[in-house]
Amino acid sequence: MKLINIIAIRLSLIAAVILAFWSVLFYYAVMNEVNDEVDDALEDYAETILIRHVRNEELPTQSSGSNNQFFIKEISPEEAILQERIRYEDRNVFINEKNEFEPARVLHYIFENEEGRLFELEVSTPHIEKRDLKQAIFYWIIFLFIAILLFVSILSIWSVKRTMSPLRVLLKWIGCYRVGADNKPLNNPTKIYELSTLNKVVEDSFGRMEEAYLLQKRFVENASHEMQTPLAISISRLEMMLEDPTLSEKQMEAVVKTKQTLDRLVKMNRALLLLSKIDNGQFHSHASVCISEIVQKLVPDYQMVYAAKNISLNTVIKEPFYLNIDENLADTLVSNLIKNAYTHNISGGEILISTDKNSLIVENTSSNNEELDKKLIFERFYHSSNSRQSIGLGLSIVQSICRNYNLDIIYSFVNGKHRFTIKNN
Amino acid sequence: MQAKHNNNKRMKILVVEDNSELRELITQSLEKERYLVEVAADYSTASEKIAEYEYDCILLDIMLPDGNGLDLLREAEKNNRHLNVIILSAKDSVEDKVAGLQLGADDYLPKPFHLSELHARIKSLLRRINWSGNNIVTIANLTINTTSFSVHVNNKHVDLGRKEYDILLFLVNRKERIVEKEILAEGVWGDFIDQADNFDFIYAHIKNLRKKLKEAGAQVEIKTVYGFGYKLEVL
Numbered sequence: 001m002k003l004i005n006i007i008a009i010r011l012s013l014i015a016a017v018i019l020a021f022w023s024v025l026f027y028y029a030v031m032n033e034v035n036d037e038v039d040d041a042l043e044d045y046a047e048t049i050l051i052r053h054v055r056n057e058e059l060p061t062q063s064s065g066s067n068n069q070f071f072i073k074e075i076s077p078e079e080a081i082l083q084e085r086i087r088y089e090d091r092n093v094f095i096n097e098k099n100e101f102e103p104a105r106v107l108h109y110i111f112e113n114e115e116g117r118l119f120e121l122e123v124s125t126p127h128i129e130k131r132d133l134k135q136a137i138f139y140w141i142i143f144l145f146i147a148i149l150l151f152v153s154i155l156s157i158w159s160v161k162r163t164m165s166p167l168r169v170l171l172k173w174i175g176c177y178r179v180g181a182d183n184k185p186l187n188n189p190t191k192i193y194e195l196s197t198l199n200k201v202v203e204d205s206f207g208r209m210e211e212a213y214l215l216q217k218r219f220v221e222n223a224s225h226e227m228q229t230p231l232a233i234s235i236s237r238l239e240m241m242l243e244d245p246t247l248s249e250k251q252m253e254a255v256v257k258t259k260q261t262l263d264r265l266v267k268m269n270r271a272l273l274l275l276s277k278i279d280n281g282q283f284h285s286h287a288s289v290c291i292s293e294i295v296q297k298l299v300p301d302y303q304m305v306y307a308a309k310n311i312s313l314n315t316v317i318k319e320p321f322y323l324n325i326d327e328n329l330a331d332t333l334v335s336n337l338i339k340n341a342y343t344h345n346i347s348g349g350e351i352l353i354s355t356d357k358n359s360l361i362v363e364n365t366s367s368n369n370e371e372l373d374k375k376l377i378f379e380r381f382y383h384s385s386n387s388r389q390s391i392g393l394g395l396s397i398v399q400s401i402c403r404n405y406n407l408d409i410i411y412s413f414v415n416g417k418h419r420f421t422i423k424n425n
Numbered sequence: 426m427q428a429k430h431n432n433n434k435r436m437k438i439l440v441v442e443d444n445s446e447l448r449e450l451i452t453q454s455l456e457k458e459r460y461l462v463e464v465a466a467d468y469s470t471a472s473e474k475i476a477e478y479e480y481d482c483i484l485l486d487i488m489l490p491d492g493n494g495l496d497l498l499r500e501a502e503k504n505n506r507h508l509n510v511i512i513l514s515a516k517d518s519v520e521d522k523v524a525g526l527q528l529g530a531d532d533y534l535p536k537p538f539h540l541s542e543l544h545a546r547i548k549s550l551l552r553r554i555n556w557s558g559n560n561i562v563t564i565a566n567l568t569i570n571t572t573s574f575s576v577h578v579n580n581k582h583v584d585l586g587r588k589e590y591d592i593l594l595f596l597v598n599r600k601e602r603i604v605e606k607e608i609l610a611e612g613v614w615g616d617f618i619d620q621a622d623n624f625d626f627i628y629a630h631i632k633n634l635r636k637k638l639k640e641a642g643a644q645v646e647i648k649t650v651y652g653f654g655y656k657l658e659v660l
Contacts, residue, residue: 225515225516228515228537229444229447229515229536229537231536232447232536232537233444233446233447235537235539235540236447236539237450240454243457243602249651252653253651253653256605256654259605266537305610305614305626
């Protein structure tokens with residue numbers, strides 16, 4: 001949910017609660033004031049009538065056009081005791097002139113004349129209609145509510161848009177950021193303290209991340225380099241040992257096996273170095289390389305090498321596939337994919353390599369008919385359960401090459417076959 | 426500058442390598458091959474020796490404690506001297522290779538390498554120097570012309586397949602040494618071969634090669650060394 005929407009919803013909820021309270025208070029305040037005024041008027045009116053009544057002057061006509069009415073009736077002292085002397089009430093009163101009931105404010109006034117007789121004077125005046133008032137207040141409050149809502153929304157959209165624009169710039173920058181890639185510097189000046197702090201914090205932490213990444217890369221590179229000489233020494237020693245004619249077959253075999261293990265280590269080392277070189281962007285050369293030709297060049301060798309596995313390999317060149325890539329890396333790319341298709345295959349299995357204008361597809365029968373984990377297969381040293389033989393860097397190298405040249409590498413599992421597709425991005 | 430060497434003269438090689446263990450190993454191995462070996466552990470020693478003596482071949486480590494091995498090449502270039510150099514580098518980088526070869530190095534061998542590979546490279550370098558350009562390898566009554574890729578036994582042409590030729594040359598360059606199947610496969614087919622779990626395909630080629638050599642009456646034999654390798658021997 002967008003920040004603007006959240007702000008608008010929160011503000012309108014608060015406004016709704018406040019306005020509800022306020023409307024109740026407002027209603028009672030208005031009613032109070034109105035009653036006060038009306039009561040004063042009623043009292044004056046009652047007084048006039050009372051004075052006239054006491055002086056036995058002529059009482060005003062029933063209403064004198066103001067819809068005011070009065071009644072005087074004599075009451076017994078018992079009745080008088082039960083009632084307060086002055087009492088107000090709101091009641092519907094029948095107005096003769098209009099010939100209908102109307103809500104009215106009524107004043108009961110009990111008084112005693114000179115003869116000691118008790119009278120009750122009832123004066124009434126049509127009153128404001130409460131329901132109408134309530135309704136009016138309700139409608140106006142709703143109107144106010146909508147107005148505030150609109151106002152708040154417009155204001156918050158405007159202010160969020162204005163004040164948050166550095167945040168959007170920052171978010172976009174973070175979104176485009178690739179660790180280890182050539183990133184643009186963050187150009188996001190802002191006067192807002194929080195946002196400028198955020199800029200700084202993000203830049204700092206990305207800087208640290210970059211440093212850690214660089215250190216890790218350098219470490220792999222240095223470690224691989226440092227291992228070269230000791231490896232060279234060990235292998236050379238074993239080689240010299242093999243020249244000793246007094247060695248028995250068993251001893252010789254042991255030496256050769258040790259040497260082969262070391263050779264594997266050398267290969268792993270070379271593969272790691274190649275990986276860091278690709279990741280460091282040390283391959284800059286670009287040439288239009290025909291991938292289909294490389295496939296055709298490499299396939300016969302592989303068929304020969306893996307002849308014992310009885311794998312049938314089909315190459316379908318629908319159209320030549322060209323990539324703008326370093327030539328050596330193109331070889332490595334195709335070669336690793338084909339090797340992968342052979343080593344993770346079953347005897348008697350199949351491999352299908354096809355190219356068209358936009359892609360290279362290498363497909364092979366799966367050794368256990370299970371889809372591989374898309375996230376893990378390109379990881380360094382990832383081994384699917386049955387292949388301890390491989391170094392586990394081939395596909396990482398493929399992925400690094402693709403990343404370096406902005407190519408898409410897609411793994412999919414189709415009809416029980418592993419499929420790797422390379423596409424121009 | 427190089428005079429033609431006759432076969433009796435021992436070739437002189439300078440090993441420039443800062444790691445003492447590796448230096449000694451290389452020296453030992455070269456001496457076994459009857460080369461005259463001198464060593465330099467650092468840049469200044471190497472520089473002095475090169476200024477003073479002539480070497481048929483220099484094995485040069487690039488990263489030395491007191492300088493970059495490539496500077497030796499630059500120095501020589503300035504003095505208009507050509508050195509026959511094989512660069513040994515722990516840094517298997519294209520840039521180093523290109524820079525080295527541009528500065529006049531003859532070959533580039535990334536560490537770690539096999540001694541047999543080193544010997545093969547030295548032999549091929551010395552061959553290039555001594556028979557300038559005309560690349561003919563002779564062993565017993567067998568002649569291999571590496572320019573025209575042709576093989577003759579007693580001046581009679583032997584028709585070999587491409588892989589058979591490659592295998593023969595690889596073994597000849599490492600004669601009298603055990604060459605493991607894996608190494609042979611990698612040398613002939615390429616690096617990718619490393620994961621093959623079966624090397625039977627080599628055997629088929631070796632079998633054909635043996636047959637052809639025998640039919641031609643070559644005085645060399647490819648011997649199988651136990652289960653893991655081959656060795657080319659002069660009969």
